[in-house]
Amino acid sequence: MQPARAADTAPLFETINVTKAFGAFKALNNVSFHVRDGEFISIVGPNGAGKTTLVNVVTGLLRPTVGQVRFMGRDIAGIGPVELARLGMSRAFQLVNIFPALTVRETLAVAVASRLRRVGNPFRSLKRDDALQADAERIAEVLGLRARLETVASTLSQGEKKLLDIASAFALNPTVILLDEPTSGVSTGDKHAIMGVLVSAARAAGVRAIVQVEHDMDLVERYSHRIVALQEGSVLADMPPDAFFTNPSLIRAVIGTRPQTPRKTS
């Protein structure tokens, strides 16, 4: 995946002056950022900076108080997850989010069935739907879960559960994929493996942009084309990693609460 030149294309999606208030508290304050074709964007910031709120607004779960969210030229503010998936934006969650009793094959088939619109007829066979099954297998293959197809999700290792969560996002054949801390709760060794699989899978699946929220600065530095740093609901910086990581005050503002150095709450 290579980012397109800034002037080449219109943004795939963008937020324009988005403010999200919960009562008097502004979780997001006038946030504008955009994602272009081929970009890998990392959203960083200390806890409480508004990262997850931003993802929730961008994925249509929350409606912005003020401002627009545009995806491929369309206003998608508050359209809800199902419609969003249909338009081509999918999301993986911060906490491991799986269907515990379903197998890997079934989990992927859920997403493939909605994409191929196979649920209108309740008497259609799932097992004999070769196109659907082959597609689920293809996605498992791409994300390295092929050997686990018949394994019940709750018995997977933590890293595999994360991959499965991401795989089901891929199963929608998304244009843009949003990852809320894709590697949280995973051992350091697995983090790089998961990111590696993810990026190559995105390339193979024709995903046109990845947006992730991430705390691990190694991963952010290594994979991002651009970093959007949030602080107290506002955009603090929007720049390539080179510029970001050579600016000590920015790094201090963002790294203040890295998960590696948890502060005790009083």
Add this chain to the structure above:
Amino acid sequence: MSHPSIDIAPQAIPRRLAPRPNGLWLLLGLIVFMALMPLVASPYALLLMLPFIGYGIALLGFNLLFGITGLLSFGHALFLAVGAYAAAALTSKFGILSFELLLMAAAGASGLVALAIGALCVRYTKIFFGMLTLAFGMLFHSFLFKFYGITGGDQGMRVLRPLLLGMEWRGGKTAFLTGPFYYYALLLFALLGLAMWRVTQSPFGLHLRAIRENAGKAAYVGVEVFRMRLTAFVISAVYGGIGGTILAVTTGLADPELAYWTHSGNLVFMAVLGGSGTFAGPAIGALVFVVLQDFVMSITQYWRFVMGGVLVFLVVFMPHGLSGTIEALVNRRHGGR
């Protein structure tokens, strides 16, 4: 990322290589057994099987909602009552005796009622869903009880003997019920069981299971949670209505107790007894419930006490019901866990 798969190896084996008796075969086996029963069993035993068929059909539907979709209704008996009263109204008020028409009317009426009620109820889950369905069940019970002119109040309404495939049976009541009606109902049970099996094995059924497992995540992979839940609610109600019609023809009466909340409680009891995690479990629960209740009632007037004790025992010692326990035993024998 490549983990040695020793600890989870048994599950990595494709299912096709390790065939296991599935719920459909269990149910069809039971139905075949019942088809042979008239050769040896007494009319009394056959008459006892009719409520089982009615409940068995209702439970197939109930479990689509409960076991598959994860919504526990405490008012499901409402739909059995709708089916029963549809049969009663058509036969005794409008003189329509064709059983096929009764079934269609019961299915249609309970489906429509479910569409209206469900549009509100399935927006909620867990206890809130349970309480709402309970409330609608009681509302309907009050309607049946109080609107004497329409429903016959506590007297209920008579259900006349229907025509099967347009043919009239001239023999006695017991001969009709244990003869043609028994086979008709059994065939219906088999067909509806087959249809429900297809539903549970379809992408639609998979979406329902995904909703049960994690509705929030399901929405993000394109599952239309509300629509799927409502469809499941309507299908389960249609099964309930058909089951109710069979019950009503068997007893010759549609009475308000059919909609009473304890009757809904019995449906939950049957599902838990048989095990809601399997396809045939709830239907088997219905069989055991009907036989057990009949047996206990014949030996003691404190039968409710005994049934309550059975329920306590079940929840404590067999949380997955009869079928779940048997499955676990079979798996242990085959070396799995």
